[in-house]
Amino acid sequence: MTETIIERLKKMTERNPDAICYDDGTQQYSFELLMQQSDKVASYLNQQTALTKKAPILVFGGLQFEMLITFLGCMKAGHAYIPVDGHTPSERLEQIISIAKPAMVISIEDLPIALETKQLKIDKTTFFDVLDADKVLPLPLSEAVQGDENVYIIFTSGTTGVPKGVQISHDNLISFSEWMANDFPLGMNKRFLAQAPFSFDLSVMDLYPSLLSGGTLVSLTKEVTTNFKLLFEKLPTLDLNVWVSTPSFMDICLMEPHFDAEHYPSLETFLFCGEELTNRTATLLNDRFPKAAVFNTYGPTEATVAITEVLITPDVTKEYPRLPIGRVKSDTEVILVDEELNQVASGMPGEMVITGPSVSKGYLNNPEKTAEAFYQIDGVQAYRTGDIGKYEGDQLFYQGRIDFQVKLHGYRIELEDIDHNIEQVSYVKAATVVPKIKDHKVQSLVAFVVAREHDFEKNYQLTNAIKKELQPLIMDYMMPQKWNYVEQLPLTQNGKVDRKGLMNEVNS
Helix, strand or coil: CCCCHHHHHHHHHHHCCCCEEEECCCCEEEHHHHHHHHHHHHHHHHHCCCCCCCCCEEEEECCCHHHHHHHHHHHHCCCCEEEEECCCCHHHHHHHHHHHCCCEEEECCCCCCCCCCCCCEECHHHHHHHHCCCCCCCCCHHHCCCCCCEEEEEEECCCCCCCEEEEEEHHHHHHHHHHHHHHCCCCCCCEEEECCCCCCHHHHHHHHHHHCCCCEEEECCHHHHCCHHHHHHHHHHCCCCEEEECHHHHHHHCCCCCCCCCCCCCCCEEEECCCCCCHHHHHHHHHHCCCCEEEEEECCHHHCCCCEEEECCHHHHHHCCCCCCEEECCCCEEEEECCCCCECCCCCCEEEEEECCCCCCEECCCHHHHHHHEEEECCEEEEEEEEEEEEECCEEEEEEECCCEEEECCEEEEHHHHHHHHCCCCCEEEEEEEEEEECCEEEEEEEEEEECCCCCCCHHHHHHHHHHHHCCCCCHHHCCCEEEECCCCCECCCCCECHHHHHHHHHC
């Protein structure tokens, strides 16, 4: 029988209890402390008679060590966790709570909203009281999340302005974790960059591979990554071995001339996911770190982080102007299909359908969207990605989207989601958003707006007013960078907004 994540971590801790599992730059935390403190959280949850067994628990916070404690505590007590970032706008948080109906909300940071009185919750004060409790006996390992039970649920952007909760089971996570351990040269006891928020599934690429290999997660908060002066002061002090990020974040780091092997001699592996890795970025990185391994990966949240990998060498960048996303992991298959879900002829592009043990069971409490995106092939769970792919031999190449979902700085965004929320603003009659693309990669978002009557003299004043109303409704990475005001939006012959026409206009 396959060992659970918790069993593997227990063995890792017993081998080297004093090993550092988390380094936040001011304090280091051991595996032993992680397991002891998560036992306390699990024991507390187990004692809450009003807490529905196996029901998900929402965890609100940033990149604190306490988030890890809580994730493992939930898992040990048999509950899936729902990570929600502390920068999430109030309305978005309310939407997630309304959809997920979590059995409890644990806030490592102060919640920006008031919960219903019937909602079970642990606030910051109570949480730290739990950690200060006397030593507790750990729960039996049989109580921990396992098999097809959900281990975490991550909310992603939805087409109607409503986010979708992707359910990832313990089996899904095992499939991903074993692939990472076996197919990548990560080794043991390495220091991993932990920069992606836990609400973004890219974080899973550093979180579990690090913990399960006795490694150290080295956190880099949003306050640092958004301040270039602080970022370039902090980075050289981290002593990283394994870099995990989106290509966009790497582009920022490559702006620093000293970001190279001479000044970062310990960096040996780069893992990229979340958006397309451009040839330019990979070439520059290979030049700066000639002895390091640079991996491009691909995968949607619905298939547990990533399902393809390819080592990007100078030979690869010379051969392919647009880089491959690589070979599909051995327990998984990617089938290319047409609009009727029939497999396309060899060498032809088609929509990528992923089948295998890392594919999600569907969206939490959303059977309609689940039925649209998931189905079974010969009894195996399959997911329609909406991404177009093409094979050259066993190498898979990403060719774009079949709809209007985009990735910006690694975040998956439904353009219709932003449209919907802009149209809630009092100054807006109608709106649509399109991506500005360069080198096959989304650089920014451009909004076209039909405004209601207003008293502003200048467009920038109107833009500022719209942004002020819009800010609580969407994540900051969803905010358009450019605003165009038009009398009406162009329509197709079918009477729909001609988004493709606007995309052509923006990118001509």
